Amino acid sequence: LDADAFRRQGRQVADFIADYYDRIEDYPVRPNVSPGFLAAQLPDAAPSWPEEPDALASALRDVRDLILPGLTHWQSPRHFAHFAATASNAGALGEFLAAGLNVNPFTWAASPAAAELEVVVTDWLGQALGLPEKLLFRGGSGGGGTLLGTSCEAMLCTIVAARDQKLLKIGEDRIGDLVVYCSDQTHFSFKKAARVAGIRRGNCRVIPTRFEDGFALSPAALAAAVRDDVARGKVPLFLCATVGTTATGAVDPVRELCAAVGAGHGSGVWVHVDAAYAGGACVCPEFRHVAAGAEEADSFSTNPHKWLLANMDCCALWIRRPGLLVAALGAGEDEDAILNKAPPAARGMQADLMVDYKDWQVPLSRRFRALKLWLVLRCHGVEGLRGVVRGHVRMAAAFEAMVRADPRFEVPVPPAFALVCFRLRPLAAHPGSSSGIDEVNGRLLEAVNGTGRAYMSGAVVGGAYVLRCAVGNSLTEDRHVREAWSVVQEQADAILAPSDD
Numbered sequence: 001l002d003a004d005a006f007r008r009q010g011r012q013v014a015d016f017i018a019d020y021y022d023r024i025e026d027y028p029v030r031p032n033v034s035p036g037f038l039a040a041q042l043p044d045a046a047p048s049w050p051e052e053p054d055a056l057a058s059a060l061r062d063v064r065d066l067i068l069p070g071l072t073h074w075q076s077p078r079h080f081a082h083f084a085a086t087a088s089n090a091g092a093l094g095e096f097l098a099a100g101l102n103v104n105p106f107t108w109a110a111s112p113a114a115a116e117l118e119v120v121v122t123d124w125l126g127q128a129l130g131l132p133e134k135l136l137f138r139g140g141s142g143g144g145g146t147l148l149g150t151s152c153e154a155m156l157c158t159i160v161a162a163r164d165q166k167l168l169k170i171g172e173d174r175i176g177d178l179v180v181y182c183s184d185q186t187h188f189s190f191k192k193a194a195r196v197a198g199i200r201r202g203n204c205r206v207i208p209t210r211f212e213d214g215f216a217l218s219p220a221a222l223a224a225a226v227r228d229d230v231a232r233g234k235v236p237l238f239l240c241a242t243v244g245t246t247a248t249g250a251v252d253p254v255r256e257l258c259a260a261v262g263a264g265h266g267s268g269v270w271v272h273v274d275a276a277y278a279g280g281a282c283v284c285p286e287f288r289h290v291a292a293g294a295e296e297a298d299s300f301s302t303n304p305h306k307w308l309l310a311n312m313d314c315c316a317l318w319i320r321r322p323g324l325l326v327a328a329l330g331a332g333e334d335e336d337a338i339l340n341k342a343p344p345a346a347r348g349m350q351a352d353l354m355v356d357y358k359d360w361q362v363p364l365s366r367r368f369r370a371l372k373l374w375l376v377l378r379c380h381g382v383e384g385l386r387g388v389v390r391g392h393v394r395m396a397a398a399f400e401a402m403v404r405a406d407p408r409f410e411v412p413v414p415p416a417f418a419l420v421c422f423r424l425r426p427l428a429a430h431p432g433s434s435s436g437i438d439e440v441n442g443r444l445l446e447a448v449n450g451t452g453r454a455y456m457s458g459a460v461v462g463g464a465y466v467l468r469c470a471v472g473n474s475l476t477e478d479r480h481v482r483e484a485w486s487v488v489q490e491q492a493d494a495i496l497a498p499s500d501d
């Protein structure tokens, strides 16, 4: 890295990004491009030599002219799809700093300050969310946190830890008997993680949820499934409870589910709480009840990149007994001397602060994510993050009120956090139309997204198709929410208008 060039080019890139944010509202949120549009405009092979005189400047021009028009603008204040990936100056600059320093803190010795900052910052965040001390380093009972890239990784690592602990007791040949549990609202990545961990496809019990339960997992249904499996000689291994499901923001009752599987009382069922989205809401004391019972759980994860301004990517995972992760994911005696681990004498001194995070994850190498999260917490403070969450929740409530005021629409499930699911009522469909209401709502979503003035997503809940408006972008203001609703109404007018034929 050439320091002088970096100074100059860093400013160029900072200006470029600032200009982008100045103009972000001018871009259609969803680009209007066809597959292959970009490849057709780029050379077939990399240049043999740097482009002269200023390769970066000409590449930035291509980013502006070729790439930006083909992006879905996740930071647009009109992006209401999926869950937001909130951005902030601190989050972006934290990424910039970490990329510039470019350390690889796989062990404490490989970059002591990076490893220790991860210990400190996961404790800070855990405290800010009101997590039980058992999950934090500062609790002194052996728990602690780490920063991974995604919730899917958190699920995989914890299933593997639970699996190895169980197989140690019952014998490796019984892997085919291990059963994992989730609901029909659990994120699909859970099934994938279970498969990667070697759980048989048929041994992932997907328990149906009901409208009457708000699509939350029923402890009674879970307990019945566990009993049934035990009676058939299976071995219950793992439950993934969700706080804030992807489709509707439903909250599984963690305490009651832990009781249903006997977690914390030696049943051997590992309970993981996936709070990828809604965990961020726990910075606000008024939302903490959603995680009640987490002290009985074995692990808890949330994505600060979703709601807590920590630009992509950042998933915080806290574990009650990290030793089980290390037992499953550490290299043990296969470890290579090249890793330069700290000498045993040093390890004895402050062992809890000398975390070799490579043993808490699948890969060896890792990013210095702690720097970004630390910067976000310092620059915004916990109160600042509360303001972000409350602002989004308030705007979502305003959107809900607008939906409810239009008799053509309904809000079929209670809004949760900053997520509103809504749809055209069956009776609102054009009387002459042969289309089903789900199909009409699907067309409505496509029409809304086709305008480029708002971008939402869809979901099927309890067999019905709904549109999802997830308020959560850093730049979204009340006017954007009002405009998004106007777009929905305009497109509904067009779809429901009587046709001439």
Ligand code: PLP
Binding pocket: 083, 149, 150, 151, 152, 153, 187, 189, 242, 244, 245, 246, 274, 275, 276, 277, 303, 315
């Ligand atoms: N869990 C829930 C509840 C989610 O909403 C999501 C994604 O939106 C995930 C897990 C997957 O997250 P990741 O992309 O971090 O693996």
